[in-house]
Amino acid sequence: MGSRGIRGAAAQQAIEGLRELAGAGLTAPEVFRRADELLRGVMEFDAVCWxxxxxxxxxxxxVLSDDLSLDSFQDAVRLEIWSDDVATFPKIRRSGVRAETLNRVTKGRPEHSVRYREQIAPAGFGDELRAVFDAHGGMWGCAAFMRAGDRGPYLGHQRELADIAARHLGNALRASHLPPPGDGPEDESCPDGGAPVVLLLGPSNRLLAMSGPAEELLAGLADPTPSALAVPTAFAIAAEQARRAAYGLPAPQRKIRVQARDGRWFVLHASALRGGTAGEVTVVASEATPADVMPLYLSAYGLTAREQEVALLLVRGCDTRDVSRLLTMTPYTVQDHLKSVFAKAGVASRRELIARVMLGVGH
Known part of the structure; x- marks a missing residue:
């Protein structure tokens, strides 16, 4: 068997391993570390940031990376939000593929990328492959894979492998967000009765002041890999989005949902201060409401868009007749969707579905 066949067999083995991750009951960091073990040899990357x-x-x-120093992660956050670079995560999503390389998108001229000039090349890397982990309409994660300059650019079959791998990683991350099957954590109380946390961040996202149960929340939302940021990544991203909007640039998404280590979801909303020091931003973090979280859990079960519509109406108290009327479908079609919803959620009745989803919301 030639080298191409060996490479193909190794790639197939990696894909099979990735496919199994969705049913392994892993957390997101565990998914990433297992994916690293499966993909590093066949994709031939030297560093990855998950x-x-x-x-x-x-x-x-x-952010999670066992390879990279994150001393300049603030610069990476700034570039991600402010620069109109090539092969960004949003642009990859809109392109219709799940994975892209700098060398391919720049036609062999990676120096055209500001990210390459300011971060990738100075760190000693030659090419970068980015992948987005989409599943059932949601983007559950993404990653940047770097390889040393002396390896040359990524090859076509490696980008194709990453594209396939990204789909399975999307499913694995989606599964990691499923509501807990048990009775929830032993202590579901919220610090200060669920009072919102308010942070004041300086121009470089330095923490200037905070109120509410901030220390507990910051610990619960801390990144798997510590970085030079003074706050978790989600806060820095929200703050940069607010600064971009204050500068008059498009920034439609200034609200970020993020899950704490104890399973609770929080919503972060940032606003640039008016009349204060330039670049200062407040970030308010509050526990997510059922309206914030329920669609995420329904998506995590792998429901189609139509099945999610049916399930949401059920959770809100509608019966089959109501769902039929509101969604303009026959009662028989509603029942077919319900059977699929129950099977995917692992329940046998509407009451069980509502209990399972509401348990996740209150987790």
Whole structure:
């Protein structure tokens, strides 16, 4: 068997391993570390930076890397929000593929990328492959894979492998966000009765002041890999979006959902201060409401868009007749959707579905 066949067999083995991750009950950091073990040899990368994301907006909300020094991660956040670079995560999503390389998108001229000039090349890397982990309409995470300059650019079959791998990683990350099957954590109380946390961040996202149970929340939302940021990644991303909007540039997504280590979801909303020091931003973090979180859990079960519409109406108290009328479908069609919803959620009745979803919301 030639080298091409060996490479193909190794790639297939990696894909099979990735496919199994969705049913392994892993956390997001565990998914990433297992994916690293499966992909590093066949994709031939030298460093990787993994991120989870708010599934609804696609905004990055955490960072994990066992390879890279994150001393300049603030610069990476700034570039991600402010620069109109090539092969950004949003542009890859809009392109219709899940993975792209700098060398391919710049036609062999990676120096055309500001990200390459300011970060990738100075760190000693030659090419970067980025992948977005989409599943069932949500972006659950993404990653940037770097390789040393002397390896040359990524090859076509490696980008194709990353594209396939990204789909399975999207499913694995989606599964990691499923509501807990048990009775929830032993202590579901919220610090200060669920009072919102308010942070004041300086121009470089330095923490200037805070109120509410901030220390507990910051610890619960801390990144898997510490970086030079004074606050978790989600806060810095929200703050940069607010600064961009204050500068008059398009920034439609300034609200970020992020899940704490105890399973609770929080919503961050940032606003630039008026009349204060330039660049100062307040970030308010509050526990997510059922309206914020329920669509994410329904998506995490792998429901189609139509099935999510049916399930949301059920959770809100509608019966089959109401759903039929509101969604303009026959009662028989509603029942077919319900069977699929129950099967995917692992429940046998509407009451069980509502209990399962509401348990996740209150987790």
């Amino acid at each position: 991120h989870t994301a708010d599934p609804a907006t696609g905004l990055v909300n955490s």
